Amino acid sequence: MCGIAGTWFPGTRDDASLHALGARQGEAIAHRGPDDAGTWADPAAGLVLSHRRLSILDLSPEGHQPMLSRDGRWALIFNGEIYNHGALRAELATLGHAFRGHSDTEVLLAAIGEWGVEQALQRSNGMLALAAWDRKQRRLWLARDRMGKKPLYYGFASDGALVFGSELRALRAHPALEAKVDPDALALLLRLDYIPAPWSILRGVHKLPAGTLLSLDMAALQAGASALDPVRSPKRWWDALAAQREAINHGFAGGDQEALDTLDVLLREATAMRMEADVPLGAFLSGGTDSSLVTAMMQAQSAVPVRSFSIGFDSLRHDESAHAARVAAHLGTDHTELRVDGQAALDLVPSLPVIFDEPFADSSQVPTALLCALTRKHVTVALSGDGGDELFFGYSRYARTLRNNGWLGKLPRAMLANRVSEPGESARLGGLAALRAELRAGDLQGLARHRISRWRLPEAVVIGARRLKTAYDEPDALPGVGTPGDALMAMDMACYLPEDILAKVDRASMAASLEARAPLLDWRVASFAWTLPMSMKSRHGQLKWLPKQLLQRYLPNPLVQHPKTGFGAPVGDWLRGPLREWAEAQLDENRLREEGHFDPAPIRRIWKAFLDGERKWHTHLWGVLMFQAWREKL
Template structure:
């Protein structure tokens, strides 16, 4: 696991020494992602620098150093991630005549690119990645992100037309020519969703590469960017989630529940086994929920020694699952470590959130996630997680509510009711009649889903200069053309919420402490298998994630499998009324908000006043504003 960065100028103006210095600055900005080694590669004639920061996981020797040049000298790569099936690819490439110096997956990926080309090599791989690959023969730069979006990649243009890219926004900001202007459309998305989804980014002129896409740039495309055109807005899908889901739904699963259980067991066992390979200590995040318990159980079933497992709990029982995690660990006989936080540890992290997440991010579970990663890093360098199960196996209660309400509305004159209901705006967040009116104002299932995931319902009215930015929740093209309403709801979250919230949270919190997080449930084979299953295997008799729970019964006693689902958040509301109140008041000062010019202070101050007076739910509105304000202080 690593961090990458680079820059390419259409009209080279600097020499090799200056480019190396730039590459080092960009790399140093993300040194936390790779503290074990660093490197830069420069071609001064074309104005290109690639920079790499290394967290050594496979092949700890210098043979894994990056940027890495292919054996034939044609390709240069800076790679962040893991190729889990590298051993199988290595054998295939050796049969074709390739020879390897070390045993890193980077060298295998590079040989695969040399043999098959960038896209074909990506399609053969099974892993997580963000990469920059330079083709010296065709003078073309390739940027790519993995299928699901586990690893991030930012890119954009400086004021002099230089292309800059990197694993985190701070790497781009190390270039002196990057504009630091806030994008109000992206800021509005932050208030609505708690995160900023790809392709948007908080700074103007910067984008995030969407999951499963790649870009190819040659000097002509680079010059077009220098001339003010942006050729980077239409990346190529090398793995199209919507199309793959449609194909899986069309194919279906040919078998009964027993056959599905056996197939899921075999797929997950292999996915877990592939992700247990490391030349450094390895463990598991264990919350006690279905997904993390299943991953940990499959790890322990394939390990000759107790697996290291880690959990965290809070003194607020609404956010504490540690007792379940302890019970699961005891049954599986893992080597378990638990941190029970009294809240002070998480509070102490709040000022550091802006640095850790690099771009404004407001999912409050960022705090316990960061604490969990710090705990695990004291003992291991790699940790497996259960991320992805909810989006693949119908794991959220809001799916049921959305389906129920959409079905009810379908029997009514919806367009007429939408006009009559109007839009109650932010009051709909509080429930009751206002929430019912907001549901009536939605036009279809996507509208219901968006209503369910939104914090601020009309963020463009509070962010100055903001326009409505389109995401998967607004775009009918994001929906599979076949399948049922449940498939469409999960597809929306898979396209937006999973990569840009869940996986972003885990990436930033883990990489801030140089910890690699791996997600076996998001192996692409498991993903496409889940899409092929009928809803009856995911939801039955009121039980969410039916099939994973049935599978978990093979490894745990029933009482540890069937229990209410808990969230993994933090008691932010209590903190904002208590120990964080003075900090929040300073961030939300009316004069400050007005002078900085990003927000209309009136609605924010009104919500803050109501919250302090006892209104329970406004903390979710306020946290997004507070996280932006904290980030802006560091800009």
């Protein structure tokens, strides 16, 4: 796990200035890799690559980056882990490749030299973001892993240079990058709590989508931003939606026992691959199904107690620490629990814009950041249970959406034809307003969008904003086969998982210089999950049925059948209490008007309604507040 950055100018540059710029970009993301730093430049091409290293495999200098291939053709910077690097190394050795050390970076570089970038990616099992420079063809390759575990931003500066990196701050280290807020992306933040790829909060800066690569030659660089379409230019080297269609069509021919055995084998292997490290390793253990299953798999394959970590809160609504402790005791892990009072969480709020780098408003960012900081005091790598809900139908909103979709199917077409295009903000209050909004949604995709939206009409709040479409709007984002439940999970796999869940874990863990790994998101586990019928994911009202059945092989039933608790923070209580003065300053009407990003009227109206006791408005307000706090740091 590391940080990467670079700049490519449309013309030659002197070596010293390139290295100085690369060093500044690397220093901006030093938290991602505190163990080593490196820059490499090709002055004749105007290119510099920068790397910050968190040493996990091969702690020796042989793992240093940027790394050059033996023949000198390729230069590589790479953030992530290739879990099957041992098998790839053996295959490459039979083809005549020799290796100096035992890092996965060296294996990936040899694979690129042997098969090319796209084939090397397809043969790899891991998480990654990379920049590979082909010195022979003068071509730059940028790529992101299948599931979107690792981030990669790119954009053009005003001097014509292409700037790229793991975080926005690495791009902003280039003095010619214009840091102007994109109102369309800001509206997405208010709707979703995050800004999905390919957009970012800065106008003209984009995120590379999961499973894609971008290949640029000198002609493309000189053409600049006008020739680069953030939606169409990236090429899919792994198409998750196509893989889902194929898996659904193929189906799973076995019964319950065969499915359990297959998941057990696949997940054990995926977990074992992610336990390889030359540094201390542990697990996040919330006590939920997914984290308990991953921890159980780790302990079953470890000769010593696995280090496990959980966080406890003084608010019982958000505290699962007692259950996590019981799971840890049964599994026999070496368990560490951090007790957090409200003040510790509040003290973290001013740091959120720095930790997350881009405005981000999922309130679970607070406990996630606290947990990562605790864990890093003891280990350098931690395995998580991320991905289980999106693969095995784990969210209660899925069941509610399918129920309401059934209602829509029974309504007269004339009633649906008269629906308004989008529900207003009153839909957030529940009751009849929420019911009307559900009925107005019109179809499954509209219902899903309504369920995940905070502000229903954010473009009416953000000045100058247009509505950008996401996987919750585009019909092409649906598999077109399978059940409505499959479609709901597909939308989340395309948007919510990579751009909220995985982005949150990446920023929070990297802020603490901690590597997080997710066995459930091994592409082979995902491909198997997509083959399963819905009856193996939701049965007799029990969500995530198959993983729960598998967990009973490792835990007694009372520890498995535990109600799901959200991993959030009591934002509403904070905003009415100790954060009220801070929030009032951020939401000051004159300030909002002078800054020019928001129409103050609806924000002030909701702020007053919230203080007067109306429920749920804190979710609307938190997105505005997180942007305001981030803007102060810009």
